[in-house]
Amino acid sequence: MNLPLLRLSARRAAPAVALVGVAGVTLLAIAGQPGRAEIVEVSPKFEEVIVSGAELASSTAWIAGLVVASAFTVLFAARIPDRWFRQEGDWLGTSGTSRSSIVRSCLAGTLAGAATLPVIIGLIAGSMGQARESGPASRGQLLELAMLAGPSRSFVLMPGERFEQALPEHDLPPDARVRVRVAPALGAEGPTTKALVKSASQSSELRVARRAWLEVEAPEGGGVIAVTNTGSGALAVLGPAPVEVWRPSSAWGSGHLRLAAHAALHLAFLAALAFGLGAWMGPGIAASLALALWLGARMALASTGLADALPGGAALSAAIGAIAEGRSPLLVRPPLALAASAAVLAGFTLARTSLGTWRRESRSS
Amino acid sequence: MTSPAPPSQFAVEARGLGRVFRGGLGWRPRTALCGVDLTIRGGETLGIVGPNGSGKSTLLRLLSGVDRPSTGWVEVLGHPPTARAVRRRLAFLPDGSPFPPELSARRVLDLIASLGGMARPERRHRIGEMLERVGLSGAGEAPIRTYSRGMHRRFGLAQAFLHDPEVVLLDEPTAGLDAPGFAVLADLLGAARGRGATVVLASHVASDLIEHCDRLALLVGGEVQRVGTPDELLGDPEVLQLRIRGLSEVGASTLEQQVEQLGAHLMESGPAHRSLQELYTARESDDGRSGAR
Numbered sequence: 001m002n003l004p005l006l007r008l009s010a011r012r013a014a015p016a017v018a019l020v021g022v023a024g025v026t027l028l029a030i031a032g033q034p035g036r037a038e039i040v041e042v043s044p045k046f047e048e049v050i051v052s053g054a055e056l057a058s059s060t061a062w063i064a065g066l067v068v069a070s071a072f073t074v075l076f077a078a079r080i081p082d083r084w085f086r087q088e089g090d091w092l093g094t095s096g097t098s099r100s101s102i103v104r105s106c107l108a109g110t111l112a113g114a115a116t117l118p119v120i121i122g123l124i125a126g127s128m129g130q131a132r133e134s135g136p137a138s139r140g141q142l143l144e145l146a147m148l149a150g151p152s153r154s155f156v157l158m159p160g161e162r163f164e165q166a167l168p169e170h171d172l173p174p175d176a177r178v179r180v181r182v183a184p185a186l187g188a189e190g191p192t193t194k195a196l197v198k199s200a201s202q203s204s205e206l207r208v209a210r211r212a213w214l215e216v217e218a219p220e221g222g223g224v225i226a227v228t229n230t231g232s233g234a235l236a237v238l239g240p241a242p243v244e245v246w247r248p249s250s251a252w253g254s255g256h257l258r259l260a261a262h263a264a265l266h267l268a269f270l271a272a273l274a275f276g277l278g279a280w281m282g283p284g285i286a287a288s289l290a291l292a293l294w295l296g297a298r299m300a301l302a303s304t305g306l307a308d309a310l311p312g313g314a315a316l317s318a319a320i321g322a323i324a325e326g327r328s329p330l331l332v333r334p335p336l337a338l339a340a341s342a343a344v345l346a347g348f349t350l351a352r353t354s355l356g357t358w359r360r361e362s363r364s365s
Numbered sequence: 366m367t368s369p370a371p372p373s374q375f376a377v378e379a380r381g382l383g384r385v386f387r388g389g390l391g392w393r394p395r396t397a398l399c400g401v402d403l404t405i406r407g408g409e410t411l412g413i414v415g416p417n418g419s420g421k422s423t424l425l426r427l428l429s430g431v432d433r434p435s436t437g438w439v440e441v442l443g444h445p446p447t448a449r450a451v452r453r454r455l456a457f458l459p460d461g462s463p464f465p466p467e468l469s470a471r472r473v474l475d476l477i478a479s480l481g482g483m484a485r486p487e488r489r490h491r492i493g494e495m496l497e498r499v500g501l502s503g504a505g506e507a508p509i510r511t512y513s514r515g516m517h518r519r520f521g522l523a524q525a526f527l528h529d530p531e532v533v534l535l536d537e538p539t540a541g542l543d544a545p546g547f548a549v550l551a552d553l554l555g556a557a558r559g560r561g562a563t564v565v566l567a568s569h570v571a572s573d574l575i576e577h578c579d580r581l582a583l584l585v586g587g588e589v590q591r592v593g594t595p596d597e598l599l600g601d602p603e604v605l606q607l608r609i610r611g612l613s614e615v616g617a618s619t620l621e622q623q624v625e626q627l628g629a630h631l632m633e634s635g636p637a638h639r640s641l642q643e644l645y646t647a648r649e650s651d652d653g654r655s656g657a658r
Contacts, residue, residue: 002476002479002480003479004472004475004476004479004480005476005479005480008465008468008476011467012467086463087459087461087463088463088464088465089431090426090429090431090457090459090463091457091459091463091464091477091524092480093429093430093431094429094430094431094452094455094456094457095452095477095480095481096449096452096453096480096481096482097480097481097482098449102480356433357431357432357433358431358432359426359431359432
């Protein structure tokens with residue numbers, strides 16, 4: 001690995017225009033966030049609504065920043081190998097370093113450059129999380145998902161009906177929470193209803209007028225969570241896996257660091273593909289094809305068990321969703337890292353095999 | 366039992382070298398080089414001259430291993446030019462300025478030297494020395510994109526001679542060079558020849574190369590038309606050139622008469638022109654004197 005070449009490629013993969021562009025879009029996306037000073041004087045219930053709005057702005061910033069970062073990443077990554085065939089091969093090709101080493105260094109630099117973009121988004125969007133933790137709206141412990149449970153499909157509870165889900169034995173701290181995803185449904189007297197959610201240690205009754213979570217403390221050591229439709233309308237329990245158990249999290253930066261890791265894997269996946277394709281075709285076509293391949297894979301895998309294993313797929317969506325709720329995303333799981341590594345290997349192989357010569361056949365001068 | 370092939374007696378050897386570029390959609394293939402045979406002895410300086418589009422740059426790219434021949438083969442120091450052992454002993458100055466424009470000269474030289482396997486302390490020392498030698502020490506920290514054409518060429522020479530290569534391939538080394546730049550080139554070539562390096566120079570201006578070359582190869586339409594010493598290729602045995610210092614007008618007239626008496630014809634006479642380098646040197650010494658006053 002050649003460090004000066006790696007540094008040059010990193011700089012080219014994330015040039016100033018990309019850094020400023022991503023930062024600008026992220027800042028624009030959070031510009032409408034409600035100010036903290038306004039919510040000090042209002043009731044705690046209203047405050048909760050405002051907090052949700054702020055966290056939503058944080059996740060919107062992530063989405064906007066990542067869309068722009070993805071576009072910049074594929075374009076600039078595809079341009080790096082293209083330069084080899086636009087004369088830079090004249091000095092790279094006569095250097096004493098092997099072609100594999102040159103490709104490795106350039107690809108590593110490209111990945112490093114791409115990884116700086118989610119750091120920027122995380123720093124900007126994460127500052128909102130910090131503000132939430134230190135501000136008057138702090139809701140205490142940061143949570144992360146510990147377990148999913150429940151049936152694989154949705155079903156409806158008519159008035160008086162009850163749903164129970166046994167939670168397997170687990171070792172959760174006392175601050176753990178359990179929640180059930182519900183929504184009002186047609187089929188009974190009223191358009192809205194009430195629901196009683198109960199665990200071994202806590203119960204709570206809420207009016208359900210829209211899609212919502214019914215949340216209580218998790219029963220220690222396992223047990224049963226029960227939801228009873230106590231209103232006059234129908235209540236849908238929304239599957240798949242409508243029951244979620246959340247445990248306290250020690251994630252840094254309100255979970256933004258974990259989301260940055262998910263985003264970095266996503267951008268690494270795109271950058272590696274664009275880099276490999278850019279060694280075979282023009283940068284514009286290579287960038288478009290890399291995005292199309294990722295989107296195609298995402299659509300193809302959406303309804304399969306592999307949806308979580310695609311960088312930038314369901315796991316990234318879930319991570320952004322967690323940030324939107326003021327919770328921490330899960331750590332990156334091995335299948336995701338494995339898929340990103342496979343893309344990096346594919347990018348390397350594509351680029352290396354293109355280097356029979358440092359000239360494109362159609363360029364003769 | 367077969368004995369191994371004897372090592373090539375040539376530093377550079379090419380046989381039947383050809384390069385055909387595939388055309389794009391609707392374009393016919395283009396032959397850039399056709400059946401080029403070339404041998405260059407170790408320590409020799411060969412000039413390749415020819416008009417624009419004659420295949421000089423393509424030939425140098427094939428010799429440097431940057432491009433692959435369509436036909437024939439090439440060996441540098443007894444191995445294919447793509448061999449790693451050869452690349453560390455070979456330097457190539459491509460035409461134009463293909464170096465990263467966003468980096469400073471010092472950083473690009475550091476990059477190229479590191480790719481060549483030069484250790485960091487040696488790099489630091491050699492880069493400073495080379496920038497000084499090509500007259501770019503004051504502009505070493507400026508991005509290359511801010512350089513003039515002549516500075517680009519000086520930089521190209523610096524990167525080519527940075528690691529004291531055994532084989533040096535220079536494509537249009539004089540393009541854009543001013544008179545002091547020519548002196549830099551002469552200095553570098555002189556040093557390279559002094560340590561026995563083999564040099565190949567390509568230019569469409571033969572007069573730029575004559576003084577440096579042992580032999581010239583004339584390349585036209587992708588084929589080597591003639592190879593020989595500069596005198597063999599460009600000399601005219603019917604014409605004698607004299608440069609005389611200290612001859613008075615009367616003496617010149619007498620000389621002209623005697624030439625006519627010998628049955629020869631004086632084609633041209635008049636005061637000789639100083640070279641631009643001599644002019645610059647004279648100007649600098651004039652400035653130095655007036656400054657001293």
